[in-house]
Amino acid sequence: MHEMSIAMAVIGQVEEAAEAGGASAVTSVRLQVGELAGVVPEALAFCFELACAGTLLEGAELVTEPVPARAHCRSCTGDWAVGMPPRLVCPGCGQATEVELRAGRELQILSVHWEDGPARGRPPVPTREPISEER
Template identity: 55%
Template sequence: MHEMSVALSVVDQVEQAARSRAGHRVHRVRLDIGELAGVVPDALAFCFELACSGTVLQGAELVTGFVPGRASCAPCGRAWDTGMPPDMICASCRGGATELLSGRELRITAVHWAAEPTAPTPAPTPAPTPETLHEES
Protein backbone atom coordinates (compact mmCIF):
# COMPACT_ATOMS: atom_id res chain seq x y z
CA MET A 1 0.00 0.00 0.00
CA HIS A 2 1.80 3.13 -1.14
CA GLU A 3 -0.52 5.36 0.90
CA MET A 4 1.58 4.48 3.97
CA SER A 5 4.77 5.71 2.28
CA VAL A 6 2.93 8.90 1.27
CA ALA A 7 1.70 9.39 4.85
CA LEU A 8 5.18 8.81 6.29
CA SER A 9 6.65 11.30 3.82
CA VAL A 10 4.07 13.95 4.75
CA VAL A 11 4.72 13.41 8.47
CA ASP A 12 8.49 13.62 7.90
CA GLN A 13 8.22 16.89 5.95
CA VAL A 14 5.92 18.49 8.52
CA GLU A 15 8.17 17.34 11.39
CA GLN A 16 11.12 19.01 9.64
CA ALA A 17 9.14 22.25 9.48
CA ALA A 18 8.11 21.82 13.13
CA ARG A 19 11.73 21.90 14.30
CA SER A 20 11.72 25.68 13.81
CA ARG A 21 8.57 25.90 15.95
CA ALA A 22 9.88 24.11 19.02
CA GLY A 23 7.10 22.77 21.16
CA HIS A 24 4.24 23.55 18.75
CA ARG A 25 1.96 20.70 17.80
CA VAL A 26 0.21 20.36 14.47
CA HIS A 27 -3.56 20.83 14.42
CA ARG A 28 -4.29 20.23 10.72
CA VAL A 29 -2.48 19.37 7.47
CA ARG A 30 -3.99 20.17 4.08
CA LEU A 31 -2.87 18.00 1.18
CA ASP A 32 -3.91 18.41 -2.45
CA ILE A 33 -4.24 15.08 -4.26
CA GLY A 34 -4.45 14.87 -8.02
CA GLU A 35 -7.08 12.67 -9.60
CA LEU A 36 -4.33 10.81 -11.49
CA ALA A 37 -1.92 10.46 -8.53
CA GLY A 38 -3.13 6.96 -7.71
CA VAL A 39 -3.81 7.78 -4.06
CA VAL A 40 -6.97 6.57 -2.31
CA PRO A 41 -7.93 9.37 0.13
CA ASP A 42 -9.61 7.07 2.70
CA ALA A 43 -6.60 4.74 2.77
CA LEU A 44 -4.29 7.74 3.09
CA ALA A 45 -6.32 9.12 6.02
CA PHE A 46 -6.04 5.77 7.82
CA CYS A 47 -2.28 5.58 7.20
CA PHE A 48 -1.80 9.24 8.18
CA GLU A 49 -3.34 8.61 11.60
CA LEU A 50 -0.97 5.68 12.18
CA ALA A 51 2.08 7.60 10.90
CA CYS A 52 1.35 10.55 13.23
CA SER A 53 1.44 8.43 16.38
CA GLY A 54 4.15 9.62 18.77
CA THR A 55 5.00 12.72 16.70
CA VAL A 56 4.10 16.42 16.87
CA LEU A 57 1.32 15.52 14.44
CA GLN A 58 -0.39 13.07 16.80
CA GLY A 59 -4.11 13.83 16.67
CA ALA A 60 -3.74 16.16 13.66
CA GLU A 61 -6.52 16.28 11.11
CA LEU A 62 -5.73 15.51 7.46
CA VAL A 63 -7.77 17.58 5.02
CA THR A 64 -7.50 16.58 1.38
CA GLY A 65 -8.30 18.67 -1.66
CA PHE A 66 -9.15 17.17 -5.04
CA VAL A 67 -7.25 18.32 -8.14
CA PRO A 68 -8.89 17.18 -11.38
CA GLY A 69 -6.85 15.78 -14.23
CA ARG A 70 -6.62 18.33 -17.06
CA ALA A 71 -4.92 18.12 -20.42
CA SER A 72 -4.41 20.43 -23.38
CA CYS A 73 -3.92 19.81 -27.08
CA ALA A 74 -0.75 21.30 -28.57
CA PRO A 75 -2.07 21.58 -32.16
CA CYS A 76 -5.49 23.17 -31.46
CA GLY A 77 -5.10 24.57 -27.90
CA ARG A 78 -8.22 22.91 -26.48
CA ALA A 79 -8.11 22.02 -22.75
CA TRP A 80 -10.33 19.43 -21.03
CA ASP A 81 -10.83 17.37 -17.90
CA THR A 82 -9.21 14.00 -18.50
CA GLY A 83 -11.39 11.98 -16.14
CA MET A 84 -10.31 8.61 -14.80
CA PRO A 85 -9.12 6.61 -16.63
CA PRO A 86 -7.61 9.62 -18.38
CA ASP A 87 -8.75 10.52 -21.87
CA MET A 88 -5.67 12.00 -23.53
CA ILE A 89 -7.07 12.29 -27.08
CA CYS A 90 -8.37 15.72 -28.12
CA ALA A 91 -12.09 15.59 -28.90
CA SER A 92 -11.79 18.58 -31.28
CA CYS A 93 -8.99 17.50 -33.62
CA ARG A 94 -8.47 13.89 -32.43
CA GLY A 95 -4.81 14.76 -31.96
CA GLY A 96 -2.66 12.88 -29.54
CA ALA A 97 -0.06 15.59 -28.98
CA THR A 98 -1.40 16.46 -25.56
CA GLU A 99 0.13 17.78 -22.40
CA LEU A 100 -1.06 16.88 -18.92
CA LEU A 101 -1.71 20.16 -17.08
CA SER A 102 -2.81 18.84 -13.69
CA GLY A 103 -3.89 15.75 -11.85
CA ARG A 104 -0.64 14.21 -10.64
CA GLU A 105 -0.25 16.56 -7.66
CA LEU A 106 0.53 15.35 -4.20
CA ARG A 107 1.32 18.57 -2.37
CA ILE A 108 1.18 19.84 1.20
CA THR A 109 -0.59 23.18 0.83
CA ALA A 110 -1.02 24.20 4.47
CA VAL A 111 -0.03 23.26 8.00
CA HIS A 112 -2.08 24.69 10.86
CA TRP A 113 -0.17 24.79 14.13
CA ALA A 114 -1.76 24.56 17.56
CA ALA A 115 -2.13 27.97 19.17
CA GLU A 116 0.07 27.21 22.14
CA PRO A 117 3.26 25.21 22.43
CA THR A 118 2.85 21.87 24.09
CA ALA A 119 3.97 22.00 27.71
CA PRO A 120 6.63 19.46 28.58
CA THR A 121 5.20 16.43 30.28
CA PRO A 122 6.01 16.67 33.99
CA ALA A 123 8.09 13.92 35.48
CA PRO A 124 5.99 11.43 37.41
CA THR A 125 5.91 11.88 41.16
CA PRO A 126 7.81 9.03 42.79
CA ALA A 127 5.81 6.70 44.98
CA PRO A 128 6.38 7.24 48.69
CA THR A 129 8.91 4.96 50.31
CA PRO A 130 8.89 3.91 53.96
CA GLU A 131 11.63 6.47 54.61
CA THR A 132 9.46 9.34 53.29
CA LEU A 133 6.27 8.33 55.12
CA HIS A 134 5.72 9.85 58.50
CA GLU A 135 3.03 8.60 60.80
CA GLU A 136 1.08 11.19 62.63
CA SER A 137 -0.18 10.34 66.08
Protein backbone atom coordinates in the same frame (compact mmCIF):
# COMPACT_ATOMS: atom_id res chain seq x y z
CA MET B 1 -0.27 0.12 0.24
CA HIS B 2 1.96 3.03 -0.73
CA GLU B 3 -0.33 5.49 1.08
CA MET B 4 1.48 4.56 4.33
CA SER B 5 4.86 5.59 2.91
CA ILE B 6 3.31 8.82 1.61
CA ALA B 7 1.74 9.51 5.01
CA MET B 8 5.05 8.88 6.77
CA ALA B 9 6.90 11.18 4.36
CA VAL B 10 4.35 13.96 4.90
CA ILE B 11 4.53 13.51 8.67
CA GLY B 12 8.32 13.61 8.59
CA GLN B 13 8.40 16.85 6.59
CA VAL B 14 5.70 18.51 8.68
CA GLU B 15 7.20 17.43 11.99
CA GLU B 16 10.62 18.76 10.98
CA ALA B 17 9.15 22.14 10.01
CA ALA B 18 6.96 22.28 13.12
CA GLU B 19 9.85 21.51 15.47
CA ALA B 20 12.01 24.12 13.75
CA GLY B 21 9.14 26.60 14.18
CA GLY B 22 8.79 25.89 17.90
CA ALA B 23 5.43 24.12 17.62
CA SER B 24 3.90 22.19 20.48
CA ALA B 25 1.40 20.35 18.28
CA VAL B 26 0.23 20.24 14.68
CA THR B 27 -3.53 20.67 14.35
CA SER B 28 -4.05 20.25 10.61
CA VAL B 29 -2.30 19.44 7.34
CA ARG B 30 -3.77 20.35 3.95
CA LEU B 31 -2.66 18.32 0.93
CA GLN B 32 -3.36 18.74 -2.74
CA VAL B 33 -3.96 15.33 -4.38
CA GLY B 34 -4.21 15.04 -8.15
CA GLU B 35 -6.70 12.67 -9.75
CA LEU B 36 -3.84 10.88 -11.51
CA ALA B 37 -1.44 10.82 -8.54
CA GLY B 38 -2.31 7.21 -7.78
CA VAL B 39 -3.39 8.01 -4.22
CA VAL B 40 -6.64 6.93 -2.59
CA PRO B 41 -7.54 9.82 -0.25
CA GLU B 42 -9.46 7.59 2.20
CA ALA B 43 -6.53 5.16 2.46
CA LEU B 44 -4.13 8.08 2.93
CA ALA B 45 -6.30 9.52 5.73
CA PHE B 46 -6.38 6.12 7.47
CA CYS B 47 -2.60 5.71 7.20
CA PHE B 48 -2.01 9.31 8.27
CA GLU B 49 -3.99 8.82 11.47
CA LEU B 50 -2.07 5.64 12.33
CA ALA B 51 1.34 7.08 11.52
CA CYS B 52 0.74 10.27 13.56
CA ALA B 53 0.64 8.36 16.86
CA GLY B 54 3.38 9.53 19.18
CA THR B 55 4.39 12.50 17.00
CA LEU B 56 3.67 16.23 17.08
CA LEU B 57 0.90 15.46 14.60
CA GLU B 58 -1.04 13.09 16.84
CA GLY B 59 -4.72 14.04 16.51
CA ALA B 60 -4.07 16.36 13.54
CA GLU B 61 -6.71 16.65 10.84
CA LEU B 62 -5.72 15.71 7.30
CA VAL B 63 -7.56 17.72 4.65
CA THR B 64 -7.14 16.58 1.07
CA GLU B 65 -8.04 18.83 -1.82
CA PRO B 66 -8.65 16.90 -5.05
CA VAL B 67 -7.23 18.25 -8.30
CA PRO B 68 -9.09 17.09 -11.42
CA ALA B 69 -6.91 15.94 -14.30
CA ARG B 70 -6.92 18.42 -17.22
CA ALA B 71 -5.19 18.27 -20.58
CA HIS B 72 -4.46 20.75 -23.37
CA CYS B 73 -4.08 20.18 -27.11
CA ARG B 74 -1.34 22.28 -28.69
CA SER B 75 -2.83 21.64 -32.17
CA CYS B 76 -6.34 23.02 -31.69
CA THR B 77 -5.77 24.72 -28.27
CA GLY B 78 -8.63 22.74 -26.73
CA ASP B 79 -8.74 21.91 -23.00
CA TRP B 80 -10.66 19.04 -21.41
CA ALA B 81 -11.14 17.00 -18.25
CA VAL B 82 -9.06 13.86 -18.64
CA GLY B 83 -11.11 11.69 -16.26
CA MET B 84 -10.44 8.14 -15.15
CA PRO B 85 -9.30 6.16 -16.97
CA PRO B 86 -7.32 9.02 -18.50
CA ARG B 87 -8.43 10.17 -21.96
CA LEU B 88 -5.29 11.62 -23.55
CA VAL B 89 -6.63 12.02 -27.08
CA CYS B 90 -8.02 15.46 -27.89
CA PRO B 91 -11.81 15.26 -28.14
CA GLY B 92 -11.76 18.28 -30.47
CA CYS B 93 -9.34 17.20 -33.19
CA GLY B 94 -8.38 13.62 -32.32
CA GLN B 95 -4.71 14.54 -31.87
CA ALA B 96 -2.71 12.42 -29.41
CA THR B 97 0.87 13.55 -30.01
CA GLU B 98 0.25 17.23 -29.22
CA VAL B 99 -1.46 16.62 -25.88
CA GLU B 100 -0.05 18.13 -22.70
CA LEU B 101 -1.24 17.03 -19.26
CA ARG B 102 -1.68 20.26 -17.29
CA ALA B 103 -3.11 19.11 -13.96
CA GLY B 104 -3.87 15.96 -12.04
CA ARG B 105 -0.48 14.64 -10.92
CA GLU B 106 -0.13 16.92 -7.88
CA LEU B 107 0.76 15.58 -4.46
CA GLN B 108 1.93 18.41 -2.27
CA ILE B 109 1.57 19.95 1.15
CA LEU B 110 -0.40 23.19 0.82
CA SER B 111 -0.51 24.33 4.44
CA VAL B 112 0.11 23.28 8.02
CA HIS B 113 -1.42 24.73 11.19
CA TRP B 114 0.23 24.26 14.55
CA GLU B 115 0.22 25.52 18.11
CA ASP B 116 3.22 27.38 19.48
CA GLY B 117 4.86 26.57 22.78
CA PRO B 118 6.38 23.61 24.59
CA ALA B 119 5.27 20.25 23.21
CA ARG B 120 2.27 18.57 24.84
CA GLY B 121 3.22 15.60 26.98
CA ARG B 122 6.91 16.41 26.75
CA PRO B 123 8.85 17.92 29.62
CA PRO B 124 10.08 21.46 29.02
CA VAL B 125 13.71 21.79 28.06
CA PRO B 126 15.60 22.79 31.19
CA THR B 127 17.43 26.09 31.11
CA ARG B 128 20.68 26.64 32.89
CA GLU B 129 20.82 29.47 35.32
CA PRO B 130 24.11 30.96 36.39
CA ILE B 131 25.42 29.52 39.62
CA SER B 132 26.06 32.17 42.19
CA GLU B 133 28.59 31.57 44.87
CA GLU B 134 27.58 32.94 48.22
CA ARG B 135 29.86 32.66 51.21
